[in-house]
Amino acid sequence: MRCSSKKNEALTFDVNKDSVLLRLYFYKGPNQGKARIIVDGALAKTIDLYRATPQYRFAWKYGIPDQRRKHTVKVLILREKRNVSTGYQVCFDGYGEESTFTDDTNYNIRYEAWGGAWNGKALGGGYRVSSTAGSLVRFTIRGRSFRWITARGPNYGQADIYVDDKFFATVDLYSSTQKWQHALEIKNLSQGSHTVKIVVLGQRNSASGGNAIVFDGISVP
Structure with missing residues (x-):
């Protein structure tokens, strides 16, 4: 030091x-x-x-x-x-x-009804966003944990996370202040390969001004 x-x-x-x-x-x-x-x-x-x-x-x-x-x-x-x-x-x-992050532009990540957008504070400068209920992103990871790189802010909503087609958690991305590259850790998975699906709910808590969900990438230890 x-x-x-x-x-x-x-x-x-x-x-x-x-x-x-x-x-x-x-x-x-x-x-x-x-x-x-x-x-x-x-x-x-x-x-x-x-x-x-x-x-x-x-x-x-x-x-x-x-x-x-x-x-x-x-x-x-x-x-x-x-x-x-x-x-x-x-x-x-x-x-x-x-250098273990996978950006949202990686070809192994599959999107349904997500749009692309740019912000210098996002990982790699760009991200995917959707407010439409049922929009999903799907990808595969290997290991016992991963981090979903997203964003929190005053206009964000809620999404469900599924691992190997089983419900894992509902997340609420509302925050009174904007936070880019927010990492949500998903852990305690079994060893091996896992298919992950994140589904936009089109819902929000009463304090939020919108339903948007940001997908900015993933990180696997």
């Missing part, structure tokens, strides 16, 4: 072009300050690493919108802090890249 409190000191590294999710690991604690994360020269996030009690290996996640080229990541020390912090330090503990 490397720590610094020197203003404008920076750590820079390159990310492989086939990576789709980047995790930066930091220490959070009572003497930690703020840092700016810059990707390809553009601000991605200003993070506040203060925490009243220590937390090691805090992971900040960033979905890479374009996997066709390398990306340069910079962590810049701001020498800023919130009032309760006792210091300005930023402690960086490494990074990890994931």
